[in-house]
Amino acid sequence: MGRKARDPEQTGKEPTPPWKPDEPCPCGSDHLYAQCFLGIDGRAYKSPIGRRPPGPQTGFSHARCYMGWSHDCDQQISGEHFISASVLTQLGGPKVKLNGVPWLAADETKILPISSLTGNILCKRHNEAFSQLDAMAGKFFAALKLNHDDIFDRKTLSRRWKWLLFSGEELELWFLKAAIGLFHSGNVAKDKTKLSDTQTINPQCYDILYGGILPAPCGLYVEPIHISEQINQFQLQPLSDDAGQRMVGLRMTYMSFALTLLFDPAATYGPSATVSKTYRPSYLMVRNAKRTHTVMLTWTPTTSTMRGVVRASFWKSTDCVTARFSEAGACSGGGSEEVISGRVWSMSCHLP
Numbered sequence: 001m002g003r004k005a006r007d008p009e010q011t012g013k014e015p016t017p018p019w020k021p022d023e024p025c026p027c028g029s030d031h032l033y034a035q036c037f038l039g040i041d042g043r044a045y046k047s048p049i050g051r052r053p054p055g056p057q058t059g060f061s062h063a064r065c066y067m068g069w070s071h072d073c074d075q076q077i078s079g080e081h082f083i084s085a086s087v088l089t090q091l092g093g094p095k096v097k098l099n100g101v102p103w104l105a106a107d108e109t110k111i112l113p114i115s116s117l118t119g120n121i122l123c124k125r126h127n128e129a130f131s132q133l134d135a136m137a138g139k140f141f142a143a144l145k146l147n148h149d150d151i152f153d154r155k156t157l158s159r160r161w162k163w164l165l166f167s168g169e170e171l172e173l174w175f176l177k178a179a180i181g182l183f184h185s186g187n188v189a190k191d192k193t194k195l196s197d198t199q200t201i202n203p204q205c206y207d208i209l210y211g212g213i214l215p216a217p218c219g220l221y222v223e224p225i226h227i228s229e230q231i232n233q234f235q236l237q238p239l240s241d242d243a244g245q246r247m248v249g250l251r252m253t254y255m256s257f258a259l260t261l262l263f264d265p266a267a268t269y270g271p272s273a274t275v276s277k278t279y280r281p282s283y284l285m286v287r288n289a290k291r292t293h294t295v296m297l298t299w300t301p302t303t304s305t306m307r308g309v310v311r312a313s314f315w316k317s318t319d320c321v322t323a324r325f326s327e328a329g330a331c332s333g334g335g336s337e338e339v340i341s342g343r344v345w346s347m348s349c350h351l352p
């Protein structure tokens, strides 16, 4: 890593991923790149991992498991948090900030101790079937943190670029699992009324979690945000439909990115849900004057040469009162077939 890899805004070209086939895969698995993400066309892509329990169907439905409809539960209920330990340990702080739930005013925020993100909503068998998604998400949030920590480190003069690689589709599925978990979790409630007693989630979402991919325009939207005083704070915000009857999305903020998953295929999402956000970005970049670190997300290959880029820049003396967002154009140009066009949302901020 740390080989030549240029910013697509300057080059107008899709950066060449810096990994060699015989190197360990940058996704953090035990496999070589060639056996994991590297496709035969030379591009990085892998299909999302399976989420069904192994072996023959048990025929049993646990009354408290939200995947009980699949008749493939075991008898034991899992106590694991719906945002798994692998992710929570990366997020660091003992608290999660929650807002946008129906019983709080628009600007009201609730701080929840992580211990309240209770389990008891999946049987052990289904919980284990999702464990690879959880492990991936732990690595994803660790990568975001690693990239930011290095960019904020004023002592390091290194110009080395960090590049990490994840499946965008797996990230969406983990996010969907977190949203469904939040929805079913009893402690996220007002007057002991669960969110799931006042709203529903489209049943199609459970099928997708089990064995599908979210259809467009559902999926992941990312925007850069100004870093807050509490850098490590993790914030969750469920999104409801206009009638307040369905939970149709979840917004999650961490470090300088806000990730929004819109997951109800039957919902109509207005422009406010998607404007100023990049849909299914290929690159999440964090940079300072010396170096740029990239988390690359892969998506089902298409013939489109549009690549979404979300970039947070940190300079010593930037007045960060005004966020500068620019929609580019900036990635297009040139004549080679490598050239990509893209939508870049960038933000400049002070170094914390």
Ligand SMILES: [Zn+2]
Pocket (backbone or CB within 6 Å): 025, 026, 027, 028, 029, 031, 033, 036, 037
């Ligand atoms: Zn890999």
Ligand SMILES: [Zn+2]
Pocket (backbone or CB within 6 Å): 062, 065, 066, 067, 068, 072, 073, 074, 122, 123, 124, 125, 126
């Ligand atoms: Zn189950």
Ligand SMILES: [Zn+2]
Pocket (backbone or CB within 6 Å): 226, 227, 320, 321, 348, 349, 350
């Ligand atoms: Zn700022």
